[in-house]
Amino acid sequence: MKIAIIGCGAAGGTAAQFARKTARDAEIVLYDGEGYGQYSKCALPYVVRGMMEPDRIVEFSPEWFRRQRIEYREERVDAVDMEARVIEGSEESYDAIIVATGAMPASPFPAEGAYFLRTMEDAIKIREEAKKARDIIIIGAGLIGMELAESFHEMGLEVKILEYMPSILPAMVDGDIASHIRKNIDVDIETGCRVEAVEDGVVIADEEYRADMVVVATGNRPMVVKESRVMDVNMKCEAGMDGIYAAGDCTSITDFFGRKINVGLGSIAARQGRTAGINAAGGNEEMLPPVLSRTTRIFGMEIAAVGLLEREAKGSISAKYSGKDLPHYMEGKSIVVKVVADGDGKILGCQAVGSGAAAIVDRMAVAIYNEMNVREMARMENAYAPVVAPTFDALSIACGMIERKLK
Ligand SMILES: Cc1cc2nc3c(=O)[nH]c(=O)nc-3n(C[C@H](O)[C@H](O)[C@H](O)COP(=O)(O)OP(=O)(O)OC[C@H]3O[C@@H](n4cnc5c(N)ncnc54)[C@H](O)[C@@H]3O)c2cc1C
Secondary structure, X not given: OEEEEEOOXXXXXXXXXXXXXXXXXXXXXXXXXXXXXXXXXHHHHHHHHOOOOHHHHEEEOHHHHHHOOEEEEEOOOOEEEOOOOEEOOOOOEOOEXXXXXXXXXXXXXXXXXXXXXXXXXXXXXXXXXXXXXXXXXXXXXXXXXXXXXXXXHHOOOEEEEXXXXXXXXXXXXXXXXXXXXXXXXXXXXXXXXXXXXXXXXEEEOOOEXXXXXXXXXXXXXXXXXXXXXXXXXXXXXXXXXXXXXXXXXXXXXXXXXXXXXXXXXHHHHHHHHHHHHHHHOOOOOOOOOOOOOEEEEEOOEEEEEEEOOHHXXXXXXXXXEEEEOOXXXXXXXXXXXXXXXXXXXXXXXXXXXXXXXXXXXXXHHHHHXXXXXXXXXXXXXXXXXXXXXXXXXXXXXXXXXXXXXXX
């Protein structure tokens, strides 16, 4: 059996590993346009900051893949004949091909002279330029824009963020949670700002802004190879043609709520990679529909969310609890939890900011997947000890608040 994988990111690298685990004798060729092996793109803001050197974020090197008898080729694939399963230039045909080419940053406006962050090379270039800069403008207050803002702030640069939407982290949290986060961020943020163009360090919007450097973080466009397109895949990562699989940011998939989404999270890309790798090697694996668990830590705040935002769930009910993560007689840390449920109390989403936010959201991912109700979650025990957690934690209290609203 011969398997080709195009791209060695979270999806492609994971696919190669699981293909090898599934078929010990398969011939596996992994094409990678970059040459670092599999590295964490999510850690790039910390490379920019100098918190870690580029080598440190390489999770599986080219040599590591070769030791697993995976032929790692540092080579860009230009085109694929999907019907014949042949990669242009190699003349070899494969039993299965996994397309895992990821995405590239996209700008909705001309952005001459601006920087973008997606690859290791981008991070190294931005880091070198930022060392020479005094001030910087970041366009886009999403996850990447905010993580970069923290990095530049730590480097001592004066940071200004311009965001088109009315609140920061618009895809991650609702406006009320975003306002809470914003109060704790020590950089200049302008929301509702529509940028028209960047021209050599000058940002043209309702007024002109100038800085030594401009970084655009406004989202991604899936990468495709010739003869492929943004690939719509099912839960087996099948792309609609015999022997062709796709995984990661170059795909679209139906989420748990029945919406077609472009994949843009490493957590999902890696799970798709696992699925595609097993199936391409002859297995029969099906992934769970994504509930969209997401998290970050910026300016000292842990932020996490799962499922639908209140504004995405028509007719929903929400409740927000703000308090401490320990009993009142202990010195706890701040925690804010917002729960979103439908009119019957079925849990649809959760957003949390503060100590243990990701763990709270991970609990809610299981609740959403199992279609649990706020009544059950309000009664579900949480582990308790005064030095670790209160008897009724923030999540049970927030669910209880919705239950009372439903009565
Ligand atoms: C700065 C940053 C921070 C992020 N933080 C988070 C986070 O905290 N949590 C989270 O869940 N997600 C995060 N993400 C998103 C996450 O990194 C992506 O969802 C994930 O990397 C997607 O994996 P992928 O394998 O599809 O694509 P990629 O990781 O982009 O990998 C694709 C690979 O394919 C290669 N390639 C492309 N075309 C070809 C070709 N024609 N031939 C050969 N090789 C090719 C590329 O060079 C690349 O190495 C972050 C992304 C960035 C950029």
